[in-house]
Amino acid sequence: MTAPTDPGALSPEQARELFRAGLIRPTSGWCAGWTQANLIAVPREHAYDLLLFAQRNPKPCPVLDVTEPGEVSTPLFGGDLRTDLPGYVVYEHGEPVAEVPDVTGRWRDDLVAFLIGCSFTFEDALREAGVPVRHIEQDRNVPMYRTNRMCRAAGRFGGPLVVSMRPVPAGRVADAVRVTSRYPAVHGAPVHIGDPAELGIADISRPDFGDPVEIAAGDIPVFWACGVTPQAAVMASRPALAIGHAPGHMAITDARDGRYLVP
Structure with a gap:
């Protein structure tokens, strides 16, 4: 699939539709003015530990949103977290076992997804x-x-x-x-x-x-x-399963950048 000539002019919904259709592309420069986010999802039994890890390391892990177990969208991200990013990495026991454009078949009802701020x-x-x-x-x-x-x-x-x-x-x-x-x-x-x-x-x-x-x-x-830090933590800590975005292939949210601008 060919990338659009002006990805910065796209809306988040338009970009997510392209990714859902199979376009694999880093998202830097896409959807000008719209906030991008890192994704990391872990089983519910590890979600508190990951939330605490983020709280203790706010510089690399600023949490923008967290789902309930099994949810695949949030008020911040109106698409489907399993299909609407341009690339994912699946980890088993800390090892990256697959880099894929869709994780629908690997998503579990107990997964809690974190959206982490992106530079x-x-x-x-x-x-x-x-x-x-x-x-x-x-x-x-x-x-x-x-x-x-x-x-x-x-x-x-x-x-x-x-x-x-x-x-x-x-x-x-x-x-x-x-x-x-x-x-x-x-x-x-x-x-x-x-x-x-x-x-x-x-x-x-x-x-x-x-x-x-x-x-x-x-x-x-x-x-x-960098918001890939939680994935490095997954690789170091080796939970049985985790799913993250492919580095640089972000979740494009429905929030405007100005939401996160401080005076």
Whole structure:
């Protein structure tokens, strides 16, 4: 299936219809002005531990919504969480066993789904402020990395902080910090600026998730906490089953970005 020529002009409903029909595509730059979210679903018996993990690690895990067990939509997301994202990862005992465009046959009545804030939400604001977003310019998925910073554990869940990286011209880094700090519900200000080795990232050209992005002369790597962190916790903690979005392939919600903008 061919991607639309102007995905930013689509409504969330139109985008979800394309994904339901089988389009697989990272969603950065899609549905301008509409909030995107990470998805992680775990069995009910582990849901409290995951909620506590998110509460203890609000920077990478800002919770936007949580379903009742077995529910596949929420007031925030009017589509079907099993079909209306462009890609999913299924985990069994912490191992990714399938990356698929539809998880209808794998969804269980006891699954509790969490929608976690996503930094794609503030990318329109960055561009409006004149801060380039290189992975959109290069038509690539955002690069994401496991770090040497450990999250605070909760119950059975623990694991490393995951970050997304955007190269920013040195003269615009302060603008990037200022803009993103006003979106605390979607990760907010960067967690690190500069040397990736300080985060334990040995090779910035080899992300753990997403695509490598070319860093222009004069750019500085800037790192934001990432909502793939709960999936890293799943991999480290090994519950029998979990379902997440394919990194960069987000749930496009029915909330406007401005809902999460603070003065």
